[in-house]
Amino acid sequence: MRLLRISKQGRKALLFLAPTIALLLFFFIWPVLLSFYYSFTDMTLSGSKSTNYNFIGFNHFVRMFSDPLFRTSFANTLIFLIFSAIIGQLILGFFIALLMRNKNRHFRSFVGMTILVGWIMPEIVCSFCWVAFFSKSGTLNTALTSLGILSKPISWLVSFPMVSVIIANIWHGTAFSMLQFQAALDDIPADVEASAAIDGANRWQKITRIIIPMIKGTIMTDAILITLKTLGVFGLIYAMTGGGPGTKTTTLSIYMYRQAFGSYQMGYGTAIAMVMLILGIVLSACYVKFSKIKL
Amino acid sequence: MKKKAKVIALFLVLAMTLSLVGCSSNNPTAGTQSPSSSTNNDTSNQTEKPEEIVLKFTYKQAASNDLLEKWLEEKKVIERFEAENPGIKIELTPISSSEGDYATLLALKLSSETTAPDIFMEDTYMTATDAAAGYLACLDDYVANWDEWSHYLDGTKEAVKGTDGKIYGIPISTDSRGIFYNYKVFRDAGIPTPWQPTNWEEILDAARKIKAHDPSIEPFYMIVGKQNGEGVSMQTFEMLLYGTGDQLYENGKWVVKSKGLSDTFKFIEQVYKTEKLGVSLDVALASDVGAQVNKGLADGTIGMYLAVATTAGNWTSTGSYPVENLEQVIGFAAMPTQYGGDPATITMCGGWSWAISSHCKYKDEAFKFLAFCGNKENATWRSLYDGRMSPRDDSTDIEEYAMRPYIKEMTAYMANAYVRPKHESYAMVSTQIQTIVEELVSTDMTAEQAAEEYKSRVISVVGNENTLTK
Amino acid sequence: MKEKKSVVILQYIILAIIALLFLIPLLWLAFASVDLNASPLLSLPKNPTIENYVSVITNPDNLRGFLNSFIIAIITSAVVVVFSFLAAYPLSRYDLKGKRYFLYIIIFMTSLPINAILVPVFKLFISFGLHDKLVSIAFFMAATNMPYGIWMMKNFMDSVPVSLEEAARVDGANSLVAMRHIIMPLMIPGILTVSIYVFTGAWGNFFVPFILLQTASNFPSSVRIYQFFDNSGLIEYGRLAAYSVVYMIPSVILYSFSQRFMSKGFALSGADKG
Incomplete structure (x- = not known):
């Protein structure tokens, strides 16, 4: 990849990166650093501590260890992440992309479009659809009772809130993974699979021994991107359940919001956000290590 | 060719900077503030009053069928005020949101001179908090010289006090x-x-x-x-x-x-x-x-x-x-x-109150509006529109108020009232x-x-x- | 390899079921939007009407909201596409020492919830006089979308063979010319993917404009969605559903338009090729 001499490259690269760096510094990195600083203070959104806040070191981070709500939201975040991102979006997306290969073009674009609708739908609209779907007199109950599966309607958002938001998030996000896998699968040369068939590999072996190793990079990139994205999911859950009932669907991003904007504890709220940042880094590092792929 | 790349990249950075500067340059003219120095927030800069003072008025807006707007419109509150007080204009800047988000966003806006409305509606549970943050103008001197203040019920006066015991708002309503x-x-x-x-x-x-x-x-x-x-x-x-x-x-x-x-x-x-x-x-x-x-x-x-x-x-x-x-x-x-x-x-x-931001440049004029909204007729009709109780002891003089449903019960229950x-x-x-x-x-x-x-x-x-x- | 016919049919059936499952939640939206007395209950409207749509579309405030959303989303995606395209070039083509760390750092920043940085951003906007402006919101949203933009763009660019560019270079073209005439045409699917991704994100964002905008005439449609909630918490489901459908249209159009250029769809597989 050596197109130019390195010395010159560095300077040229900077020129290309300059607009991005300027934009990121001003609108992103600077506010992030400020948030980082706030997380070590007792700043509040209103009240006397809103202007006269103090530096309190690691107090917030120590407090988290004994904060049962923090522990609950941490656990909820992991559950939400594993089921909606990894099991849901990644595996379902891969499965759909795999099935879609070599299918009729019109059929492919029809199926693709139905899955994409959820993706391009604004979060808030998405949550209205799902609230209506899961509500006591909603679509799901109407269907299940008329089929005789349920004798009386269940209020899903109250009885199974986590399952409900996970399903909604899978619906909202699967298209992203599906599109990536479709592209990656298209790139697998036909002869590789053909030779595997000659060797007598069955369907399952073909997937695990040939296809997955070949698109390992895509799997990992996808895993990182959807993990980071799912960590930050806020609007969907907030509009569907508000993090409730109680704390049943309070993830870290909901808890962060409740602390910073609901209880005005800006300092503690930003400290929670910093934990989310660390969690994102740790998870991504795990994926990289696990898949032994260099980016 | 290196030069060209440089020129283009430079141009992009420049364009971005310009677009940012461009945004900020038209700002001072946009606001209502006079270009007075920020070191002098008090009465002294009122000497530089412009011909027309515009007061921004923020309230929680229910998207459809808003009761405050209905009162403002049907009772021509703003028209009458502006007619009585030439040179003062009221500009409506509602926030349309849920109640919790309203308090949060209001606190955030009040924190800065640029975004703070001059006059706003505030749930009295936030009064002490926002007062402690220095967001609210103290109204002690104003109410001391306002003869209508004696008509306000004691419980409602309690609700608009800060932790320091000073008055930070004029009660709009109370409720049992x-x-x-x-x-x-x-x-x-x-x-x-x-x-x-x-x-x-x-x-x-x-x-x-x-x-x-x-x-x-x-x-x-x-x-x-x-x-x-x-x-x-x-x-x-x-x-x-x-x-x-x-x-x-x-x-x-x-x-x-x-x-x-x-x-x-x-x-x-x-x-x-x-x-x-x-x-x-x-x-x-x-x-x-x-x-x-x-x-x-x-x-x-x-x-x-x-x-x-x-x-x-x-x-x-x-x-x-x-x-x-x-x-x-x-x-x-x-x-x-x-x-x-x-x-x-x-x-x-509890109830809501009218309050003035500590950043407001024209507090005297702002209080005029508060006093206008809080006079017998306006305050009574305001509470008739939103269904709450009037904070004034003389509202029952007005027939419609005395006739409203449950008024007897509402008033009687106030005998054993607590404030937050x-x-x-x-x-x-x-x-x-x-x-x-x-x-x-x-x-x-x-x-x-x-x-x-x-x-x-x-x-x-x-x-x-x-x-x-x- | 030829699959057995029964297996292929089974695959078609599974896909059809999945598609159906994905469509079901939309049923309510479709029914409610043509029903004047809609509720969360799924029911066939007795007297289907387009009145909800008419009242949503003819409201000048709503039109203003859609226009504002459009301005924000267009500027955001334009900034992200141009900047990340430029940034992706050295990251993809040059042998830079710190580039892996650069990529890691920016991508990790996306795990920070935007809500967490909104208060500093609010203060920043005020001190620079940027608040209450659609352009500044767009630039902020662009910044938060840059990490994804750069990642996707770099991976797309990785899959454009370097050899094509080298050939052009022999003919005397510099990097910028090569980018415009060689790389860009080949990256149309990638550029469109990034645009759609960023556009839909910016189009639907509620909280950023809610906090950072002041004047009602600047509000995008996401903020205006509160208009369907009455004083007493009564929700006008019919108009809300119609509004939601209208709200989705730009993204759907953008997507179907882009399909023409995306024969292979969405390639983020660059990482496979090192």
Whole structure:
């Protein structure tokens, strides 16, 4: 990849990166650093501590260890992440992309479009659809009772809130993974699979021994991107359940919001956000290590 | 060719910088402020008054059918004010959002001179907090010279005080609370009407009878969903707690453990969990629970509703669910104290206020508007429009006000009224209450655990040294 | 390899079921939007009407909201596409020492919830006089979308063979010319993917404009969605559903338009090729 001499490259690269760096510094990195600083203070959104806040070191981070709500939201975040991102979006997306290969073009674009609708739908609209779907007199109950599966309607958002938001998030996000896998699968040369068939590999072996190793990079990139994205999911859950009932669907991003904007504890709220940042880094590092792929 | 790349990249950076500068350059002309130096915030810069003063007026706007806007429009409030005060213009800058988001966004806007509205509507539970932050203008000097101030009820004056005891707002309204109940449901269940429970047990008894008579009727609704924000703390939690003889804040400390707190959690648990006398959770926790319950009570599918008197506005001819001969269909009982006795009933009183931002450049003119809105006629009509009680003692002179539904009850219940703690941490304690109550009714948390949680969470927001155990 | 016919049919059936499952939640939206008395209950409207749509579309405030959303979303996606395209070039083509760390750092920043940085951003906007302006919101949203933009763009660019560019270079073209005439045409699918991704994100964002905008006439449609909630918490489901459908249209159009250029769809597989 050596197109130019390195010395010159560095300077040229900077020129290309300059607009991005300027934009990121001003609108992103600077506010992030400020948030980082706030997380070590007792700043509040209103009240006397809103202007006269103090530096309190690691107090917030120590407090988290004994904060049962923090522990609950941490656990909820992991559950939400594993089921909606990894099991849901990644595996379902891969499965759909795999099935879609070599299918009729019109059929492919029809199926693709139905899955994409959820993706391009604004979060808030998405949550209205799902609230209506899961509500006591909603679509799901109407269907299940008329089929005789349920004798009386269940209020899903109250009885199974986590399952409900996970399903909604899978619906909202699967298209992203599906599109990536479709592209990656298209790139697998036909002869590789053909030779595997000659060797007598069955369907399952073909997937695990040939296809997955070949698109390992895509799997990992996808895993990182959807993990980071799912960590930050806020609007969907907030509009569907508000993090409730109680704390049943309070993830870290909901808890962060409740602390910073609901209880005005800006300092503690930003400290929670910093934990989310660390969690994102740790998870991504795990994926990289696990898949032994260099980016 | 290297040059060209450089030029283009430079151009891009420049273009971006320019677009940013360009945005900021037209700013000073956009605002209402005169270009006076920011070091001089007080009266001295009023000498540079422009010909026309524009005051920004922010309020919480209900998207459709907003009651404040209806009052402003139909009573031509702003037109009349501007005609009486040439040179002052009022510009409306509403915030359309849920109640909780309104308080948050308002606090954020008030923190900066550029975004702070001059005049705004504020729920008095935020007054002490925002005053402590330095966001509110102190009105002590203004009310001292305002002859109408003596007509304001003492309880409402209490509500607009900061932690320092100074006045930070002019009350718009006040409100008492009690139990609305459907006459037909009660008669059918064999409960004598008009009904007035004398202790908590009698409320539960009525609910049990309703449930026993017709299981399809949901006996009792108390606000428990945290999306209702302050309603959970004030309408449910504090209405119970202050009837036990205990309070949230006593002797300068936050009470984190008391018999009253435990009994309050126990009552909520009993209604929603152990005896299942509350409305089902998919109603109680729905985002449109208010609408569902208002309709349910009018239709007789819900028996009782512990609510603010304002709720009655939904059933008047202009409301969402008009009920004919309202006072014969829905009754309004006082909330009894835990065991009755003296006092026999209790209500929390709160309400909203008009306030002036500490950043406001023209406080004298802003106060003129407040005084105008707060005069006898305007204040009375304002409370008629939003269904709350007038903060003034002379509103009953106005016929429409004296004729409104439940006015006798509303006023009578004010005899045993409490206001929420005037402390800047109240808003934070209140959000703890809201979450715990929702957790109590919707998870397997018990009343004892809820009381424990309350203790540890309040300690974590106000600090151990500011709490006491009874 | 030829699959057995029964297996292929089974695959078609599974896909059809999945598609159906994905469509079901939309049923309510479709029904409610043509029903004047809509509720969360799924029911066939008795008297289907377009009145909800008419009232949503003819409201000048709504049109203003859609226009504002459009301005924000267009500027945001334009900034992200141009900047990330430029940034992706050195990251993909040059042998830079710190580039892996650069990529890691920016991508990790996306795990920070935007809500967490809104208060600093609010203060920043005020001190620079940027608040209450659609352009500044767009630049902020662009910044938060840059990490994804750069990642996707770099991976797309990685899959454009370097050899094509080298050939052009022999003919005397510099990097910028090569980018415009060689790389860009080949990256149309990638550029469109990034645009759609960023556009739909910016189009639907509620909280950022809610906090950072002041004047009602600047509000995008996401903020205006509160208009369907009445004083007493009553929700006008029919108009809300119609509004939601209208709200989705730009994203759907953008997507179907881009399909023409995306024969292979969405390639983020660059990482496979090192």
